[in-house]
Structures are given as C-alpha cells and as structure tokens.
Amino acid sequence: MDTDNSEITGINVPALSGMTITNLAEALKDEKPYRAKQIFSWIARGAQSFDEMTNLPRQFRKQLAEQFVIRKSRVTEKLEDRDGTVKLRLCLEDGAAIETVLLAAPGESNSDHSPEKPGQHNNGRLTACLSTQAGCPVGCVFCKTGSLGFLRNLEAAEITEQFLYLSDIAKKKEGRRISNIVVMGMGEPLLNLEALRAALDILCSKSGLNCSKRKVTVSTSGITRGILDMAENGPEAELALSLTSAREALRNRLMPGIQGNSLAQIKEALQVYQKKQGRRITLEIVLLGGINTGEEEASALAAYAAQLSTIINLIPWNPAEGLQFEGKNLREPEEREIETFRALLEQRGFAVTRRYRRGRSISGACGQLGAAGGNG
Ligand code: SF4
Numbered sequence: 001m002d003t004d005n006s007e008i009t010g011i012n013v014p015a016l017s018g019m020t021i022t023n024l025a026e027a028l029k030d031e032k033p034y035r036a037k038q039i040f041s042w043i044a045r046g047a048q049s050f051d052e053m054t055n056l057p058r059q060f061r062k063q064l065a066e067q068f069v070i071r072k073s074r075v076t077e078k079l080e081d082r083d084g085t086v087k088l089r090l091c092l093e094d095g096a097a098i099e100t101v102l103l104a105a106p107g108e109s110n111s112d113h114s115p116e117k118p119g120q121h122n123n124g125r126l127t128a129c130l131s132t133q134a135g136c137p138v139g140c141v142f143c144k145t146g147s148l149g150f151l152r153n154l155e156a157a158e159i160t161e162q163f164l165y166l167s168d169i170a171k172k173k174e175g176r177r178i179s180n181i182v183v184m185g186m187g188e189p190l191l192n193l194e195a196l197r198a199a200l201d202i203l204c205s206k207s208g209l210n211c212s213k214r215k216v217t218v219s220t221s222g223i224t225r226g227i228l229d230m231a232e233n234g235p236e237a238e239l240a241l242s243l244t245s246a247r248e249a250l251r252n253r254l255m256p257g258i259q260g261n262s263l264a265q266i267k268e269a270l271q272v273y274q275k276k277q278g279r280r281i282t283l284e285i286v287l288l289g290g291i292n293t294g295e296e297e298a299s300a301l302a303a304y305a306a307q308l309s310t311i312i313n314l315i316p317w318n319p320a321e322g323l324q325f326e327g328k329n330l331r332e333p334e335e336r337e338i339e340t341f342r343a344l345l346e347q348r349g350f351a352v353t354r355r356y357r358r359g360r361s362i363s364g365a366c367g368q369l370g371a372a373g374g375n376g
C-alpha cells in the first residue's frame with residue numbers, strides 16, 4: 001500500500017509535525033518506546049510520506065497512515081525575489097492562507113550603509129520568518145496583515161510546518177540548514193503563546209531539528225501579559241518590541257489593537273523579562289515617512305529606551321497597497337529622514353541597526369505579508 005498521505009486533508013486528523021517526542025510517546029504508548037524518537041527524527045529530516053520511514057515495519061507505517069497526517073498544510077504558491085528571498089503561501093485545512101519567508105541574508109547592519117547587490121547572499125545567516133496567526137487582531141495601520149483582520153490562531157503543527165517547508169527549500173537551494181528563526185510573520189505571537197511554545201519546543205529539540213534557542217527572536221507589538229508569561233515560562237528567545245513610536249497617543253493611533261497595554265506597563269514587563277532572561281531587548285521602529293522620523297520622536301524613544309538594555313532597529317516602511325493613516329497614503333521615509341533619525345539616536349548613545357529591505361518584489365518584506373488576501 002502506498003502510505004503517502006499528502007492528499008489527506010481531513011480536519012482534526014492529528015499531524016505528526018506538531019507533536020513533541022513526549023506527545024508521540026503518549027499517542028503510541030502500546031508501541032516500543034524508541035518508535036516515538038524514530039518518527040520524530042523522520043519528521044525533522046523532512047519526510048513527507050510514511051514510506052520514507054524505512055526503519056519502521058511496513059504494518060506499523062500503514063497503521064500510522066491511518067491515524068495521522070505528516071503535515072496538514074500545503075504550499076500553494078512559491079515566489080522568489082532576485083535578492084534570494086523566498087516567500088511561501090500555505091493553505092491550511094480550513095482554507096485559511098498564511099505566508100512564511102526564507103531570508104538568505106542578514107536583516108540588518110550597523111556598519112554597511114550600502115544596500116546589498118541583487119543576488120549577493122550572506123553565507124552565514126539563513127533565516128526563517130514564521131507566522132503565528134491567520135490575520136492579526138492588532139491592526140497596525142502600516143502592516144498588510146493588520147489590514148486583513150483576524151481569522152484565527154495557528155496550531156503548533158501549522159507553525160512548525162512553515163519551518164519544515166522552508167527547510168526543504170534551504171537544503172535544495174542553498175545546500176544548508178536554516179540558522180535563525182524570527183517570529184515576525186503574520187500575527188501577534190504572544191496572543192498565541194501556547195502554540196508557539198510547543199512549536200519552538202519541537203524545532204529546538206536536540207533529537208530533531210536542533211535549532212539554537214539563542215537564534216530565535218520573537219517580536220511582539222507589546223502584549224504585557226505575554227511578555228510576563230514568556231519571562232516566567234519561556235520559550236527562551238530573544239525578544240523584540242515593535243515599538244514604532246514612544247509617544248503613546250501616536251502609537252495608539254498607529255497600532256490601534258494594542259491600546260490595553262500602555263507603554264509604561266510594557267516597559268515594566270520588559271524589565272521583568274530582562275531580569276529573568278538576562279537578554280537585551282530589541283526595539284523595532286518601523287519608520288513612516290513624515291510621521292515618526294522627527295526630533296520629538298527620537299527624544300521620546302531615547303527616554304523610553306533609557307532604562308532598558310536595548311538595541312534599536314530601524315525598519316524603513318515597505319509599501320503595501322491600500323495602507324493609509326488617517327485618510328492619507330503612507331509613504332516610505334526618505335534616505336535623509338532615516339539617517340537623520342539614526343544620527344539623533346546615536347548622538348544619545350544608543351546602538352542602532354538598520355534593517356535592509358529584502359523580498360519587496362514578492363511582497364515578502366516586513367509589513368507586506370498577506371498582500372494577496374487572508375484566505376485562499
Ligand atoms: S505589525 Fe505585527 S502586530 Fe501589527 S498588524 Fe502586523 S502582524 Fe499584527
């Protein structure tokens with residue numbers, strides 16, 4: 001019997017991709033104890049059919065195929081930018097669509113001001129940018145995902161599968177493993193922390209993909225209770241706050257879904273996180289031309305960052321169709337605005353990096369995910 005179940009799409013059939021070794025051992029408690037580890041290892045190696053699992057008895061593979069699927073999402077579109085960025089669009093069991101991105105270059109630099117030349121890849125870092133929700137409830141005005149509204153949280157399997165599909169591409173295209181994970185795709189990760197925790201457990205397991213916990217960054221819009229939960233219960237990860245503006249009134253207008261979390265509360269939570277985890281926080285500023293690039297903004301940011309151990313990451317806004325702020329089209333910041341803002345922060349003694357634009361021609365850059373719509 002052909003036990004390739006890539007066509008199985010039945011909702012509620014558990015996916016092996018979302019199971020830890022412990023989950024597998026529980027689900028297969030009548031089997032030999034080492035079977036869970038064998039299966040876990042096959043999933044990590046990218047197996048997409050039960051027939052590939054050649055160290056499992058044929059009858060057992062058949063039984064597995066009746067109970068589980070390997071991956072529950074499928075790739076419906078693959079786009080590649082000439083800078084090497086690859087974006088995948090995945091269709092989930094219920095028809096929802098999400099996007100995930102493979103970046104074959106560093107996302108930022110604090111020393112080189114000249115953009116990379118097309119096709120010039122970095123040989124070190126290969127980064128998977130993962131989504132945690134279909135749509136997003138925060139509704140940032142500068143983000144395409146935010147304009148889609150919120151559909152639902154992703155399951156752990158739907159998060160790990162993004163990595164698995166990107167990993168297949170990394171192996172084929174680059175001949176190497178993904179080195180970094182950034183949870184900066186569609187959705188607010190700290191509103192889906194349980195599934196994210198489970199997914200990162202799987203991705204960082206030494207018996208499987210063995211991703212380095214030190215190379216995982218989670219970016220939040222500032223969900224205070226989620227930051228405190230992470231501080232207490234993990235996952236261990238670098239934390240980035242998508243701050244955008246340290247002036248509360250402006251921030252609340254730019255990121256309307258975050259209003260229950262004041263800047264003061266967020267800072268307190270970040271301080272708890274730093275104390276517990278001993279890690280520097282990245283403050284991300286999406287620079288919007290003419291909106292948050294002035295001196296007043298830089299002063300407010302400097303005051304906010306003063307009691308935190310931080311690095312400030314400037315992200316020049318990437319255009320996405322139809323995004324407006326209070327009736328006016330958003331615009332990209334000019335080079336002069338970016339560098340003046342950077343200088344204002346550096347003069348105040350802050351370490352500042354700047355994220356270079358990657359994947360823009362395929363709407364795969366920061367803030368552009370979901371450009372093709374939320375369902376598909
Ligand atoms: S920037 Fe992040 S938090 Fe804001 S709408 Fe987009 S995905 Fe959601």
